[in-house]
Amino acid sequence: MIFKSKAEFMQATKDYTIQWGRNILFIKNDKVRVRAVCKIEDCPWVVIVHDYANELLTSNLGSTIQVGVILMPESSPLFDRFYVCLDACKRGFKAGCRPLIGLDVAFLKTLHGWFLELLHKDLGDYKENKWCFILDMQKGLIPAVQEVFSRVHHRFCVWHLWHNFSKQWSSCELKDLVWECAWSRTTNEFNRNMIRVKLINKKAWEYLDKWPKDAWTKAHFSEVPKVDNICNNACESCNAKIKKERSKRILTLVEEVRRTIMKSMIGNRKKLQNYQRILPSVQQNRLEVMTILSSH
Known part of the structure; x- marks a missing residue:
């Protein structure tokens, strides 16, 4: 309403x-x-949340549902956090999705370890499955990921890197060069673009050079996870879809998130019912454009 x-x-x-x-x-x-x-004092709020969690488990066998509460000395427990990994989503991700996981610190706050430990149990062997994480530039998130997923591949969201860069250097030429460096597909191309940055502003070059190159530029990406994403667009898109629901009560929020996921899965299934090509449509279109360009 x-x-x-x-x-x-x-x-x-x-x-x-x-x-x-x-x-x-x-x-x-x-x-x-x-x-x-x-x-x-004895409001059944937490009880209702637990009832919802049990209903999810009953109707989605194999799922992982965890409700976290804060124990109160003289009243009912206070709701704190909610972890949901639906079995269909888990199996679908492992079977057919690219091995890229986006994390948004806006929803994790100080609960990095709690969430990541549960995620680790659901995903299984991250080395065998070649998972790769893409993160924003928030402090604390990268060490938390490495603590749970030791030596896992991770990347920075270049949009966040560019945003932080832009706070210090307002030059349009420099800001555009950040993207040129990130998009570089060979080490020679990357080095040329970094030299261009250095010639304009050495401090700006030092800022970019301090970040691990294999975390933000395609030229240095590992070949193990076969993905070339440089931005955490999936998380940003998800945030936008549930923007209105984020101000609602917790049960309304999680139910809307569940419905959004189901609608997305059904929509994608319908789109692919008659699709015959090997590559996904986005990559197929990109390949066709590059093929045309290379022929001239």
Whole structure:
């Protein structure tokens, strides 16, 4: 349900409490956001979350569902975190997806280890399956990944690298050269572009040169994971799809995420029903363009 204004939502909430005999409190209100909580000490909020988790396990055998709570000394446990790995998604990823996993620190906060340990159990042997992680530039995430997935391949999201670079150097030429360096497909091409950066601004060159080359430029990518992605677009796209739901109650949020995943899987299946080529459509189109260009 979508409300036109804060006042309309508050009135609807009050009407609901009168109708069903609930006792709630509005907290942390501002001009556009309202949060309402139950005043009852033994409110079944966490119980409801656990019920939802059990229902997911019952209807999706083989899935991994974990609910994390904070124990309270004089009241019911407080909801803290929720991990869901649906069996269909897990099996589908292992069977047919490219071995690239995007992590967004916005949803992990300080819970890196808890999430990554569970992910490790679901994914299995990351060395055998040749997983590769693509990360933003947040501190703490890379060490956490390496602690759980020792010596696993990882990359930086170049958009985040470019964004941080742009805070210090506003030159359009320099900012464009960051992408030229990242897109370079050979070491000679990469070195030429880095020299161009150095000639314009040595400090900018030093900033780029300090990052591991195999983590942000195609010229130095490992050949083990056969993927050439340099941006964490999958996470950004997912964030955009659930932007409205992120402000809703936890059960509404996770259910909307589940439905979004199911719609995406069904949509992709329909697109590929009559597709006959070996390469995915995006790569096939890219190959055709490069073939045309190489013929001239």
